[in-house]
Amino acid sequence: MTINGLDSKVFLAPMAGITDKPMRRLVSSFGKGNIVSEMVAINALSFKNPKTYRIADVRDENYPVIVQLVGGNPELFADSVKLAEELGAYSIDINMGCPVKKIVSNKSGSYLMKDIKLASAIITTVKKATTLPVSVKFRKGWDNNSVNAVEFAKMCEDCGAEYITIHGRTRSDFYSGVADWDIIASVKDAVKIKVIGNGDIDTPQKAKEMLDYTKVDGVMIGRATLGKPWLISQTHEFLENNTVPLNIPIGIVKDTLLRHIKELSDYYGEKSALSLSRKYVCWYCKNLRDARKFRETYVRIDNMEQAIIEINKFFNEENFDKEY
Ligand SMILES: Cc1cc2nc3c(=O)[nH]c(=O)nc-3n(C[C@H](O)[C@H](O)[C@H](O)COP(=O)(O)O)c2cc1C
Incomplete structure (x- = not known):
């Protein structure tokens, strides 16, 4: 049907x-x-x-x-x-x-x-x-x-x-x-x-x-x-x-966020994408340890290169139990 x-x-x-x-x-x-x-x-x-x-x-x-x-x-x-x-x-x-x-x-x-x-x-x-x-x-x-x-x-x-x-x-x-x-x-x-x-x-x-x-x-x-x-x-x-959903590995969460930002950049241009990415970063790192501190750092970033460096640093697998 x-x-x-x-x-x-x-x-x-x-x-x-x-x-x-x-x-x-x-x-x-x-x-x-x-x-x-x-x-x-x-x-x-x-x-x-x-x-x-x-x-x-x-x-x-x-x-x-x-x-x-x-x-x-x-x-x-x-x-x-x-x-x-x-x-x-x-x-x-x-x-x-x-x-x-x-x-x-x-x-x-x-x-x-x-x-x-x-x-x-x-x-x-x-x-x-x-x-x-x-x-x-x-x-x-x-x-x-x-x-x-x-x-x-x-x-x-x-x-x-x-x-x-x-x-x-x-x-x-x-x-x-x-x-x-x-x-x-x-x-x-x-x-x-x-x-x-x-x-x-x-x-x-x-x-x-x-x-x-x-x-x-x-x-x-x-x-x-x-x-x-x-x-x-x-x-x-x-x-x-009936596939019971598995937890999402933290590496996939990071890659998805980076992919999302890349899609935003391709569609809206890098400047708008950076500002839009702030709300997405909040959502993708919701419930993760030290998320608040990371968000505070992220909103102050004014260029995409730095944004990507900070995301890679935050979502470092060693910081988490590898699952979301
Ligand atoms: C940020 C935001 C934007 C929304 N924009 C629309 C919209 O453009 N058209 C629409 O029919 N509903 C819109 N909605 C309502 C959602 O489609 C949905 O009906 C509502 O969020 C309830 O579903 P949920 O409990 O799964 O979120 C919006 C909801 C949110 C949170």
Whole structure:
């Protein structure tokens, strides 16, 4: 059984500023798993803003990329979806879950859970504008007084969405508290299209727990992949072959971080890559001994050569038990 022709039940979550081309290349290099882009703003894409155009361009990636679009205007969606198609999208995901104020005040993201009429007009228009498969990602509801994920899921199905992804939090929750897996189970129970569950999966075992508990068709993992790009393929392997994930040797962690920085440099240029690498260094060395001291040193580094020397010094195998 495949979801939308894809060969894995496991999805890398769309994360603005994170699931860019460097991260996607890295995640896909470890093995199987489905990959969603960062959200792409249709207002900017339809006016061919060069930066946004570049974000949406996935033509040179040799694995399927689900491109996520965010916006609130059906006509601009129609234009954008055609551009995304030209720029190599494997399929289109519509963001109806983003909680950020700038997005919701623009009648986009999770605002659309309050305006089902507009949400359905968007899905219907997108479906008419493209032959690519269309999916929708949304939340439990706007807040705990207006939980409407089941109704919303049925609307997506009626409008022709191929599959849906539900994050078990409301807009008011943002990312706090515990994701509600019961609402995910209710959504799965209410529709015939495939359902992907999302929220709080941080290990392959937890992905299986969600599949067993909610009966969803697939799982999506976000924050737990920060500093662990291997988690997607590891989860795929665990679910498919029951391969119990082994600890990652510290040498592989170091090599992956260096590879990540190289990808960032190739894509953004060395100066931007150095500044972006600061957040990645924090994630890759999370839970390691003396990580705090290392981070303090790293943020003061002002050239890539030195950055690489310091990373090699910190991740020296003699400093650790060789496993992560
Ligand atoms: C930094 C960051 C950026 C995000 N950007 C997006 C986005 O562009 N589109 C989207 O649908 N969700 C976005 N999300 C939400 C995630 O896709 C996911 O739904 C959420 O993190 C819950 O999953 P998790 O518990 O596995 O992290 C973002 C989350 C984070 C932490």
